[in-house]
Structure formats: structure tokens, C-alpha cells
């Protein structure tokens with residue numbers, strides 16, 4: 001458990017988490033009993049200062065590193081990790097822009113007062129309505145993902161008499177990240193346009209790569225302004241070398257496009273994906289180190305290619321909001337189950353589950369949990385924390401040592417759920433989605449209220 005020291009020895013807990021001498025845990029000065037009494041459980045609890053600290057750390061590290069090599073950088077907070085109006089405001093107040101991946105995320109960023117030019121719109125299949133909203137709001141960049149989309153954005157921009165600022169999302173063949181489903185730069189997946197040229201019957205490269213074809217198409221259309229090239233290589237990346245390889249590949253593509261067309265694009269985005277600690281002992285990616293490594297690599301690549309450095313941008317989501325969040329649950333039942341190997345596993349059921357955190361079921365993601373409402377001297381037992389859904393894969397924490405006296409009514413917290421918890425939540429079994437509660441300076445406030453059964457019934461036309 002954290003001592004609250006920035007730095008950050010307490011990971012995977014947020015900086016504001018500390019265990020008092022009586023064993024009760026506080027988040028930013030608010031104890032978990034008070035949180036549970038005021039907001040109920042399950043609840044997503046967000047440590048606002050931790051979010052802001054991480055946002056600042058990423059912005060400062062990248063700005064410093066890129067300025068040192070004579071370039072500049074914009075940091076976009078990837079809203080898909082968690083976007084609420086308040087969260088978008090925090091990002092903006094900390095000098096970040098906002099990356100959105102749908103009309104819904106775009107609407108939240110705009111509601112928060114993020115100016116259109118500071119918003120990016122992603123998505124591999126944006127609807128006309130989403131593109132139109134982006135154009136009408138003067139969104140700073142629309143990241144196009146296919147040739148169909150190039151034509152679609154051009155048509156809609158032309159109809160409105162505007163020039164759409166676009167980036168082309170390319171895939172560099174760099175695979176990175178913790179799990180195949182979250183590694184978005186494989187060639188055999190739906191995102192982006194490959195920089196690899198197609199092969200002819202003789203196995204030799206034949207014709208332009210899909211990425212080059214799309215870039216040429218954008219350059220040729222007067223309704224589009226080619227801002228730059230975008231590459232996102234995956235998520236939960238703990239080895240920063242992938243960013244360097246991808247950034248070099250993108251700079252190379254940029255130089256080839258310039259040689260073909262005379263257009264040297266101004267911006268290169270190297271995406272998000274910076275890994276965090278989920279378990280005690282995990283070591284998160286250090287923003288300063290990765291920023292320096294990438295800046296040095298792109299400086300060297302640009303020098304080799306003889307091209308000036310572009311402006312850069314990055315899109316961290318998980319690394320900003322993941323560690324800032326925890327989920328607070330109440331234990332309902334405790335059941336020992338005898339395993340074939342003679343061990344006993346204690347199944348601890350909480351009042352949420354795969355509807356508030358699908359990541360263990362979807363990616364076999366590993367989490368940690370602790371009893372946070374009291375101290376215990378009981379011998380630890382091998383436990384599995386499960387939810388209340390009608391599904392045996394409804395696992396919150398696969399394996400964790402919990403005090404042997406864990407019992408009904410205990411408050412249990414799972415750290416590092418700030419990213420892709422609420423944003424991927426569902427109503428499976430018609431559970432209502434938990435509130436998002438922000439905590440700061442000894443006080444809590446609701447950012448997104450708890451759903452009610454009436455909310456669900458209101459959608460059902462009968």
C-alpha cells in the first residue's frame with residue numbers, strides 16, 4: 001500500500017492512497033467507509049491529483065525531450081480510456097489536448113469546453129454524422145483510416161466548403177503491447193494503412209503501399225489538408241523500443257512522400273500505449289525515459305534522412321488515468337473451493353464484476369485487490385475475487401492473497417482500474433453501471449452518477 005510518496009513506490013495504487021494506522025484506507029484524505037456510505041459500492045474512485053500529476057508528467061517529459069532535439073510536441077489525452085466532462089477539463093487544464101474515437105467522446109470533450117482545434121477524431125469507421133460534427137466544430141485533426149474514409153471526409157468537407165485537416169493512420173508492422181487484441185499494428189487487423197508495399201507474383205515489391213496510396217490521395221484533394229502521419233503501435237507497452245522503430249518508419253515514409261510530391265508534412269503522431277503497473281512490483285514505463293529515447297531516435301532518423309524534424313504528438317490514455325482510479329466493492333459471499341491439487345481457493349464475491357471491469361475476462365488482465373476497510377492479522381489465503389454475474393468467467397482478480405478472515409461486508413479495492421473500466425462497462429445481467437467519484441483534498445464528488453434500474457427501464461420500449 002502506498003505511503004503517498006510521489007515517485008512512486010506505492011504503485012499500483014494512486015498517489016493519494018494510504019492506509020491509516022487503524023488499517024482503514026484513505027484516498028486523497030477520504031476514507032473508504034465514507035466513500036461507500038456517500039456513494040455506495042461498487043464505485044469507481046478517481047484520485048484527481050494523481051490524474052493531474054500524471055498528465056503533467058507526460059506533457060513535461062515529452063515537451064522537454066522534444067525541445068532538446070529542436071522539435072515540439074502536443075500531448076493528447078486518449079479519451080477512450082475514460083472520458084467525462086470533468087476529466088476532459090482536467091486534461092485541458094493540465095495543458096493536454098483530447099483525442100476522441102467517436103461522436104460520443106467528441107460530444108463530451110466539446111461539452112467540457114475543449115476547443116475544437118484541440119481535439120482529434122479517430123475511428124476506423126466514422127459515420128457521416130461524426131465527420132460532419134467534427135468539421136462543424138473545427139476539430140483540429142481527423143485521423144483517416146482507409147481510402148473510403150479519405151473520399152468520405154473530402155466529400156463532406158467539399159459540401160461544407162471547408163478544408164478538412166487530416167492525418168493518415170498507418171501501420172508500421174511494429175507489434176507491441178500486452179495482449180494480441182490490444183496490439184493494433186499487426187498487418188492482419190482492421191486499423192490503419194500498411195506502409196509495406198504489396199508483393200508481385202515474383203515476391204518483389206509491386207506498386208505503392210496502402211499508406212502511400214492514401215497519402216497521395218489526400219495530397220491530391222483540395223478539400224483535404226494533409227497535416228501528417230499517425231501511427232499507434234499498441235497498448236500497455238512496457239518496452240519503449242517499439243515507439244522508436246515505428247517513429248523511424250513513419251519519418252522514412254514522410255521523406256518518401258516529400259520526394260514524390262514535394263509535400264513535407266508538419267506532424268507525426270506516435271500514438272499512445274504507455275504501460276502502467278497493475279500489480280505490486282510491476283514497473284510502469286517512465287515518461288521521461290521513453291520521451292528521451294523517442295526524441296533521440298527521431299532526431300537521428302531525421303538526420304539520416306536529411307529532413308527537418310516535424311512537430312510530434314502522442315496520445316496516452318491508460319498512463320494518465322489508469323493508476324488514478326480504483327474500484328471499491330463490498331464483499332458479499334466467501335466460499336472455499338477445494339482444488340484438485342489439494343489446495344483451497346477462497347472465492348470472494350463482490351457486488352460488481354465483469355460489467356464494471358471486462359478486462360480480466362477479455363484479456364486475462366491481472367489485477368490486485370486488498371481489504372481496505374480494516375486491519376487484519378489473519379493468515380493470508382489464496383483468493384479469487386469474482387463478480388455477481390451469471391458467468392463463470394466473471395473474474396475480477398484471478399489470484400490474490402487476502403486475509404483469511406475476509407468476510408461479508410468487507411470493503412475491497414482493486415487498484416489501477418481508472419482506464420478501460422468505466423469506459424468498457426456494460427449492463428450485463430442488467431446491472432447498473434457504478435458512479436465515477438472524484439476525490440481531492442479530503443472531499444469527494446460525483447462525476448458520473450450511478451445508473452439506476454429506472455435508467456435501464458427507460459430505454460425499454462416495452
Ligand code: LLP
Nearest residue numbers: 078232235236272273274315316317318420
Ligand atoms: N491512440 C490510439 C489511436 C489508440 O488506438 C489508443 C488505444 C490510444 C491512443 C490510447 O492507448 P493507451 O495509451 O490508453 O494504451 N481496451 C484495451 C485498450 C485498447 C486500446 C485501443 N487503443 C484495454 O483495456 O487494455
